Amino acid sequence: MSTLAFAQTDERMERDIKVAEGVLSSLIKQQLEKDAWFPISVEGTYRSGYGITFSVPNFSNFPMNYMVTPRAPMAPRVHVQGGQGFGYTYSIETDEEGDVITEELRGKAVEEMEEAEEQMANAKQRMAEAEVAMRESEREMQRSLNGVTVVRSGAREKDKEELNKMLTEAAKTFLADYSSILSQLKPDERIIITNRATNEGGNRYWRFMGDEKRFFLSIEANGTDIKQYQTNKLTREQFVAKVKVVESEVLNERVQDLELLTTIIDRLYQPDLSKTFFTEQNTYYERLKDFGAIYHMQVFSSNQMERGYFTMPTQSAQKVTEEERNKKVKELYPTFEKELKENILEYGRTIKSLKPEESLVFNVRLTKCKECGIPSTIEITTKASVLSDYMSGKLDRNAALAKMEVKKGPNQ
Known part of the structure; x- marks a missing residue:
């Protein structure tokens, strides 16, 4: 296959996934009915040789969830002002990850350069210290998150098993009726729909409070079964029976x-x-x-x-x-x-x-x-x-x- 053909295939796959994200989000909303007033975020990723994974919200955990996209605090801009009347400055500006994006030295008096260089060294030392503190702060954010996701109180009372059943039904409907959208999927690949948060694309993760139980759900269909169903070699009932559903509880105890x-x-x-x-x-x-x-x-x-x-x-x-x-x-x-x-x-x-x-x-x-x-x-x-x-x-x-x-x- 030519390089152009590969590029076109990748572009088609990306487009198909975006369309499928919208379809799956809509199906989940329909299952949740009036409780789905909040946005249903669906994120699809493709891995060649493995398949397509759709990550969806973990509804059974929403009432206790805190959700955040951690961002390391910005290292402070370092600014050194020269002696009175000389008008030189030295500044360093960094991005969120501590990388230097601007670095500038201005001066009118050559004899003051040594003093400026000393101040520059001190400034860089402070930057190094700030970077260490920044990384420590990032680790701290893994322990105590600070963004709260709010849901309707009615959803809070819903039985968690029922919520997982709703997601499973929406996923099975998607796999049976709309997986044909993903026309580039190979027979040896699969489609997975999961509410287990991943670290990709922004380092998102969940935190749960107290001893509340947490659940992880995965619904999977392999490409061969999908192709057989699409070519009428499997009935709908036979195909749905082959869809693999795994529900796991996240355990809190230390092992x-x-x-x-x-x-x-x-x-x-x-x-x-x-x-x-x-x-x-x-x-x-x-x-x-x-x-x-x-x-x-x-x-x-x-x-x-x-x-x-x-x-x-x-x-x-x-x-x-x-x-x-x-x-x-x-x-x-x-x-x-x-x-x-x-x-x-x-x-x-x-x-x-x-x-x-x-x-x-x-x-x-x-x-x-x-x-x-x-x-x-x-x-x-x-x-x-x-x-x-x-x-x-x-x-x-x-x-x-x-x-x-x-x-x-x-x-x-």
């Missing part, structure tokens, strides 16, 4: 072996041990009843210095240009993915709290690297049975690694 794995992963990906990317020890997990455990992790490749330079701690590299950094990030990514799978296998096999049919999932947000061609996210999934079979010797290392499923988000 010792899952906690230990968090500690191990955070330690392995500290700059002194990792040879690729590193974390800031902010890995956390969710335990989903009858589903497994999902770990959320964010990795970095560098720290930014002054004037657009970077340090890369895992590479012992100082004062690296952005071009050099990006080249190195592209080189390191395949090794990072390979080693992460190996670490999940080696250290995940010690987990005893998961049932054989449950899954261990690592959802990783990757280092920022514009136009590097690496994924923005990666999700690695393995069944607990694979880990136990590897532990007992029923599977060798290569066979166990081959059973791990890797899903990659859109390229940066």
